[in-house]
Amino acid sequence: MLIIDGKKVSSDLKNELKVRVDLHRTETGKVPGLTVIIVGEDPASQVYVRNKAKSCKETGMNSTVIEMPASTTQEVLLAAIEKLNNDPDVHGILVQQPLPKQIDEFAVTLAIDPAKDVDGFHPENLGRLVMGHLDKCFVSCTPYGILELLGRYNIETKGKHCVVVGRSNIVGKPMANLMLQKLDETNCTVTICHSATRDIPSYTRQADILIAAIGKAGFITADMVKPGAVVIDVGINRIDDPSTKSGSRLVGDVDYEGVSAFASAMTPVPGGVGPMTIAMLLKNTLQSFERANSLQ
Numbered sequence: 001m002l003i004i005d006g007k008k009v010s011s012d013l014k015n016e017l018k019v020r021v022d023l024h025r026t027e028t029g030k031v032p033g034l035t036v037i038i039v040g041e042d043p044a045s046q047v048y049v050r051n052k053a054k055s056c057k058e059t060g061m062n063s064t065v066i067e068m069p070a071s072t073t074q075e076v077l078l079a080a081i082e083k084l085n086n087d088p089d090v091h092g093i094l095v096q097q098p099l100p101k102q103i104d105e106f107a108v109t110l111a112i113d114p115a116k117d118v119d120g121f122h123p124e125n126l127g128r129l130v131m132g133h134l135d136k137c138f139v140s141c142t143p144y145g146i147l148e149l150l151g152r153y154n155i156e157t158k159g160k161h162c163v164v165v166g167r168s169n170i171v172g173k174p175m176a177n178l179m180l181q182k183l184d185e186t187n188c189t190v191t192i193c194h195s196a197t198r199d200i201p202s203y204t205r206q207a208d209i210l211i212a213a214i215g216k217a218g219f220i221t222a223d224m225v226k227p228g229a230v231v232i233d234v235g236i237n238r239i240d241d242p243s244t245k246s247g248s249r250l251v252g253d254v255d256y257e258g259v260s261a262f263a264s265a266m267t268p269v270p271g272g273v274g275p276m277t278i279a280m281l282l283k284n285t286l287q288s289f290e291r292a293n294s295l296q
């Protein structure tokens with residue numbers, strides 16, 4: 001079985017992005033800039049934000065983190081976003097989720113200028129993706145990373161049956177829509193399953209490409225997978241494991257041990273889809289910079 005190594009691909013991609021960033025710096029004296037806003041002190045969010053800022057710097061881009069207290073009102077947050085929308089040195093704006101409950105996440109998504117929405121969450125970007133205008137939108141980072149993995153591993157997709165389990169706005173829906181597009185890396189027949197789907201195994205067993213984005217540890221078991229399927233595991237779940245130093249470890253939505261006996265290719269957790277998400281955020285930020293400076 002082929003292990004789809006997201007850690008390696010993301011590292012290769014970041015090196016490629018750095019070459020382009022360095023070239024732009026030499027030619028224009030400017031570099032892409034990403035600003036991340038974090039509201040409150042959620043420890044997991046703080047780790048994500050730190051990792052994003054670190055990766056940004058590694059590729060030579062500017063990175064700014066704006067920390068706001070958990071008591072921040074929606075009005076104050078929207079005003080901060082508006083300021084960034086108008087700042088020509090900011091090419092990507094990301095507001096780390098989850099947000100405190102007094103803030104409407106959708107209002108925040110709508111407030112970000114679609115041209116700087118490097119998360120690809122704005123309805124304008126999602127709408128353009130659905131219509132197949134991928135060169136004129138930002139594709140949300142996790143599905144975009146999966147597309148990159150499929151492409152770099154030359155996984156044949158045209159005419160294949162892709163089953164996506166999960167229909168969130170940030171993973172499942174954009175993923176399914178991407179797989180449906182008439183692109184070299186996609187062009188699939190697509191089925192989407194969710195919590196109200198009856199008899200999920202009857203669908204997953206038909207999948208040539210199975211993408212699990214559920215958020216439930218080990219949900220996809222060996223009996224749910226067709227022999228030879230390509231299995232992409234988006235899930236990140238922490239489970240108890242007394243044998244580790246921390247007492248817990250990360251696993252995906254797929255029972256890796258069981259399914260790897262049947263799959264032809266698979267992403268591990270960790271080290272599969274996860275590292276690609278940050279790499280694609282950087283790619284989107286660079287793309288935003290290139291669009292803003294007519295460098296494409």
Ligand code: NDP
Pocket residue numbers: 142165166167168169170171172193194195196200213214215216234235236237273274275277
């Ligand atoms: P959400 O919770 O927003 O969505 C989960 C989806 O799974 C929903 O559509 C839900 O269905 C469906 N679902 C839940 N339970 C079942 C069930 N028993 N049977 C069938 N479908 C079910 O999660 P996300 O999409 O944001 O994330 C999914 C997973 O991916 C999580 O583990 C998350 O941590 C991980 N993730 C990983 C990323 C990475 O970089 N690798 C990035 C983003 C997420 P319904 O709509 O009916 O409720």
